[in-house]
Amino acid sequence: MRxxxxxxxxFVAxxxxxxxxxxxxxxFLSFSDYSLYDGGPFAFTFARFEIFAAPLVLTAIGNSVxxxxxxxxxxxxxxxxxxxYLSHLPEKTGKILMSLLIVPLWSNMLLRxxxxxxxxxxxxxxxxxxGLSIDLLGSKTAILVGMVAMYLPFMVFPIYSVLEKLDRGLVEAARDLGADDAQVFLRVIFPLSAGGVLSGVIMTLLPALTSFVLPARLGLGRVPLIGNVIESKLMKEVLGSSGRSINEGALVSxxxxxxxxxLYILATRFDREGETLL
Amino acid sequence: MTARTRKRLYQTVGACFTAAAFLSVYTPIAVILALSVNDSLKAYAWEGFTLRWYADLFATDVMHDPIMNTLLVAILATLIATVLGTFFAIGIHALDKTRRTRMMVLNNVPVVNPEIVTGISLLIVFSLLGFTLGFHTVLIAHVFFGVPYVVLSVMPRLKKLDPNLYEAALDLGCTRFSAVLRAIVPNVATGILAGALMAFTMSIDDFVITYFTSGSEYMNVSTWLYAAIGRSRSFTPAAYAYNAIIFLFTIAAIIFINSRKEKKEREVRR
Known part of the structure; x- marks a missing residue:
């Protein structure tokens, strides 16, 4: 085996x-003047950090958070x-409903x-x-609803996986020892599912924080997010306009x-080999 | 409140939340399905039922290139990532615990990293190596983000494996490599398959990473759509038809897998 x-x-390579x-x-790019495309002299600088003081970037960070x-x-x-709820259904029904909740993820993100x-x-x-006429395009509500619908399965799945494997005997033991519903939930079920919650949070928070198409489309570009800042900084320089915007994009990335x-290291405290992510 | 009414209350609340979850997740799918049979090019209004977008999809080449590119990259990337990921997982599994944990952290970096960061990182490596962006860079990128998923799903299977199996195969005269292929790989096959499925799904629907690594010429379905929306704010409804077919196909696959499982269980019980 060894x-x-x-x-x-x-793998390491x-x-x-x-x-x-x-x-x-x-x-290197975050702390220098060096251009990835034009080369140029290298000088160590903190100047890139000024981007965090730019009004647009501050707004974007605020919006994203x-x-x-x-x-x-x-x-x-x-x-x-x-x-x-799904974990309390008969195993087969729960599994089928869980997979039906995941199926929409196979649909193209842009089309959704x-x-x-x-x-x-x-x-x-x-x-x-x-018959419904909804006028939300361009608002934060639209972005929020779109994001929740997009990332909800990523939250449900890891929590469901943990709850489904939970030893029911523990719940019964807690009841026998006199715990009421709230205590059973807060002191037995929830702590045992914390690992699933944490990976759910990671799988939702990070994509939501960095999405750039969804806010651009549903917010009509009125609500910039960090992802939009990175994308515009990067694409500007890749597409040939001058400046050191890629360095700024690098710093934000x-x-x-x-x-x-x-966040990931926090998650590994619950599961040392990081398998909760699946 | 008796225990029974309480239980019924929890169930009702749970069912309501689940219904709300399904509603939010399936609303865009329903809209896509409806748009795929809507007899209107611009899709501003419902103008009657048609199947012509499906016909367009198969009979014309409106989306031929992006679809072919998507499928080709997804299939090749899945094959390569599965082979690489399986061997990597076997290698990582053979390490001692500390190193194994370290390797798994490294492995999970692309999984937890925001896609936009992975896209930029790959773009930097490719520009540094002087690669022209296109099919090859997209393929490498997709292999790159597929591998960690394969490693993640093979690893738990390897842990359950009897460590003596490999030694036994060697004692019985296998060469080192064929011992891996004959004693280890078949025993972790379900993990390999699950990993391959993950890699395939990540690849076929990828937008962000492809967007950063494909340059301006090469397009998959997602980047093609993005370019079309940006350019003319509209695209052929054949795209909805394509998506509807994929959706119906996945639903059918799930029903098929579940019914086969049931059949097997019934046979076992008999």
């Missing part, structure tokens, strides 16, 4: 090329009862966003079909990377 270790060597090297470059936070909270508040656009446009195709790794 000889099989050598199969891990190409592979990950080094695609994770460690770009991370170092992001770090507020919207992603609200999305995650809503997904948790809706998703936990759903997961709990376009579909929400139709829903949120008054006197549209959607009005013809349902790096900050997001640090955030996601911190």
């Amino acid at each position: 000889r099989l270790r050598r199969y891990a060597i190409p 592979w990950m080094a090329v695609f994770i460690v090297v770009p991370t170092l470059i992001l770090l 507020a919207l992603a936070g609200a999305t995650t909270a809503a997904c948790f508040l809706i998703g936990y009862p759903v997961a709990l 966003i376009v579909a929400w656009e139709k829903v949120f446009t008054p006197d549209s195709f959607f009005t013809d079909l349902t 790096l900050s997001l990377m640090v955030l996601s790794i911190v």
Whole structure:
């Protein structure tokens, strides 16, 4: 068995090329004047951090934190009862309903966003079909509803997986020892499902924080998010306009990377080998 | 309140939340299905039932290139990622516990990293290596984000495996490599399959990473749609038809898998 270790060597090399090297470059770009495309002299600088003082970026960070936070909270508040309900159904029914909740994720993300656009446009195709005329396009509510609908399955699934495996004997033991419903939930069920909740939060919060198509479309570009800032910074330079905007994009990306790794390390406290993510 | 009414109350509340969840997740799907049979090019209003978008999809080449690109990349990336991921998982599994945990952290970086960050990282590596963006870079990118999912789903199976199996195969005269293929791989096949399925689904619907690694010429369905929306704010409803077919196909697959499972269970009981 130990000889099989050598199969891990190409893994390290592979990950080094695609994770460690770009991370170092992001770090390098974040703290310098160097241009990825024009080359140029290298000088160490903190100037890139000024981007965090730019009004647009501050607004974007505020919007992202507020919207992603609200999305995650809503997904948790809706998703936990759903997961709990599904885990109490007969096993087969629960599994089928869980997979039916995941199936929509196979549909193209952009088309689902376009579909929400139709829903949120008054006197549209959607009005013809349902009689409902909803005028929300361009508002934060539209973005919030779109995001919750998009990320909810990512919250329900990990919580359901944990709850489904939960030892029912523990619940009965707690009852025998005199716990009421609230105590059973708060002191037995919820603590045991914390790992699932945490991976649900990670799987919802990070994509919501960094999404850029959904806010651009459902918010009509009026509500910029961090993802939109990164995308515009990056694409500007990739598409050939000058400046050091890619360095600024690199800094923002790096900050997001640090955030996601911190959250992940938190999650591993619940599961040392990080398998909750599946 | 008696225990029974309380239980009924919980069930009602749970059922309501579940209904709300299904409503929110299925609303866009219902709209897509309706748009795929709507007899209108711009889709501003409902103008009657038609199947012509489905006909367009198969008979014309409105979406031929993006669909073919999507499928080709998804299939190739899944195959490569599955093979690589399986061997990587076997290698990581053979390490001692500390190193294994470290490797799994590394493995999970692309899984937890926001897609936009992964996209940018890959774009940086490709520009550094001087690669022209296109089919090859997209394929490498998709293999890259597929591998961690394969490793993640093979690993739990490996843990359940009897560690002596591999040694036994060696004692019985297998070479090292064929011992892996004959003693380990068949025993973790379900994990490999689950990983392959994950990699495939991640690839076929990917937008963000493809967007950053494909350049301006090469397009999959998602980047094609994005370009079409940006350019003219509209696209052929054949796209809805394509999506409807994929949706119906996945529903059919789930029903098929569940009915087969049931059949098997019945046979076992007999």
